[in-house]
Amino acid sequence: MATIDDNRGVLVVRIVYDGPALSGKTTSLSALSRGVSSTLRSHEEKDGRTLFFDWVEYVGGLFEGRQIRCQIVSVPGQRELLHRRKLLLSSADAVVCVLDTREHEWEFGRSWLRQALDECRAREPAVGVVLQANKRDAADAVPREALRESLLGLPPVAMVESNAVAGDGIREAFVLAVRLALDRVRALAASGRLSVGRPAEDAPDELLAKLLAEEGERTDLNGSFAASAGAAIQAELAHWIPQRASSRPPASPSGEEETVFVPDPMMPGGMIWPPVDGRVLLHEVASCEIRPERTSRADWWGAESGFRFHSARASIFQDPHAARTELIEWARLHAANASHISQGRAVILADAGQGRLRLWQIVRAEATLRERLSMLLGLPEPGVLARELVAVAGQLARSREAFKAATASLPCTLWTLGASELNRATFVGLMPPLRSLSATPELEGAALVAREFTPHLRELRRVRVDYGEVRAHVAELAKAAARDAPAVWLDELFAQIHA
Amino acid sequence: MPTEKQLNEVLEKIQNDTNGFIAASLVDLDSGMTLAVRAARPDFDLTAASAYNSELVKQKLKIMKTLGLSGTIEDMLISLTDQIHLVKLLPGNTFLYLAVDKKLSNLAIVRTSVNRHLNGMT
DSSP: OOEEETTTTEEEEEEEEEOSTTSSHHHHHHHHHHHTTOOOEESOEETTEESSOEEEEEEEEEETTEEEEEEEEEOOOOGGGHHHHHHHHTTOSEEEEEEEOBHHHHHHHHHHHHHHHHHHHTSSSOOEEEEEEEOTTSTTBOOHHHHHHHTTTSSOOEEEEOBTTTTBTHHHHHHHHHHHHHHHHHHHHHTTOOEESSOSOOSHHHHHHHHHHHHHHTOOOGGGGOOOSHHHHHHHHHHHOOSSOOOOOOOOSOGGGSOOOOOOTTSOTTSEESHHHHHHHHHHHHTTTOOOEEOTTSOEEEEETTEEEEEOTTOEESSHHHHHHHHHHHHHHHHHTTTTBOSOEEEEEEEEETTEEEEEEEEEOOOBHHHHHHHHTTOSOHHHHHHHHHHHHHHHHHHHHHHTTSSSOOOOSTTTBBSSOTTSOOBOSOOOOGGGTTOOOOOOHHHHHHHHHHHHHHHHHHHOTTHHHHHHHHHHHHHHSOTTSHHHHHHHHHHHHHO | OOOHHHHHHHHHHHHHHSTTEEEEEEEETTTOOEEEEEESOTTSOHHHHHHHHHHHHHHHHHHHHHHTOOSOOOEEEEEOSSEEEEEEEETTTEEEEEEEETTTOOHHHHHHHHHHTGGGGO
């Protein structure tokens, strides 16, 4: 949708307000229109419900010398009008998902958000989503921490709390959405795909005509979300390719003088990777009030509220160009290994004071195999425990094999492997430093299982009176398995520990 | 970040403390969009002023980069024949924009008034 309208010298972007019926979309647009002194235009309402869309137009802000003309559009939330919602979402440059956060509505809202995220992330470049957590004034509103926890399984989304009736949080959510839209515009411009000319729909009547025409044709909209996000990453990277070769930056002579990093979702575009999801993640992190600290090795480290931050001692740059080059290399590393690593990651360049920049990686914490193993040790049934131990050992070994295809040397341990999908090898740890990639060969197979499982089997022997039964079950599984299989390795390990 | 209501209350306090107050806004530097606005004169186009002042700040940052200046901008003052415009940079990539009538105020009053209420904006 984003279009440069050269005749009027403006950039036109569309911000779509999505959400179930009666979640507060129209109320939000109404509050926003009052705040920006514009007019809310609704096309057909029935019992307070939007049948087509609401429309607010606002000209404000500047993008590279052009005024930003925002078409702010809400979708109809009723299930039977899903086709109209999909069509409007497909034209969005950013989406504000307005959800009712009262207890009895939240689960439904969460599933709605998941669907919106799936559709928006399939666009190319991805469309950023802001969650406007509405009705926070209600007595039975889900607590903020519980909201955040329930979002952990979803792709990155920025959350702004709101009370649409009072107008609280409305403008903040809108401005954040405009920022995400501009990040998308930059990605489109970098890949030469930013439209120039008259916008496809320049007024509410034209949008209505398009909706009616599409309904007449009964277009199958499902296919419109099938594009891959991979090309967007490449386009963004192409935009970042430096004009001269990089040089290894010197380490800061005095780390103590650095400005302590504070996550800032409003930091300039081009300093965050990935551009849209990274900003969303940063917005989420910013609300956690995490403050990283220096470690004894002079790295910076922070871990709290479900996130981990890290910046190596040497990741500080006096030269902005060198900093950006490093960011590009990190982005390339992440993009090349996307199929092996967990989502919920960002790499950013943050102000370190005195004109310096420091490179940080932020990773959303996920359940690890180590946590799964700890939980398994409490299983009451020895036979079930034996099977689960073999399954975890198998996952460990398979992950090591899978990571051989990665371009990064991903450490394969119980702490760095995700437990949410046992059939998929997912690295959930911090990405190793760029220049440590030619590290010594990793252990694999029996040796890897022995290194990772030995302390746990010793603990098992110490705490379980039925240790012998667990061992016997593993031995049975080993007999039934192939010669070089996880059950056999575990059986041998049990024998070594017993000896 | 404070709510829009809280931000508007801070702008109101700045208005009450500043003789000759014309308009003020809290502006997102990246997009030039306003996060909160307050105007005493209805003819003052605060939306456009905020947006173009975001360009002004960005250009100044470019100039500093070109000159190799490592400091940061604290504030920017534009003195017109009849008005004073103050741009005060704030954490979170935002800035406060304030316009006052030069005949009824002076730079010291403007700065004092803004600094007194800065905590409420971050």
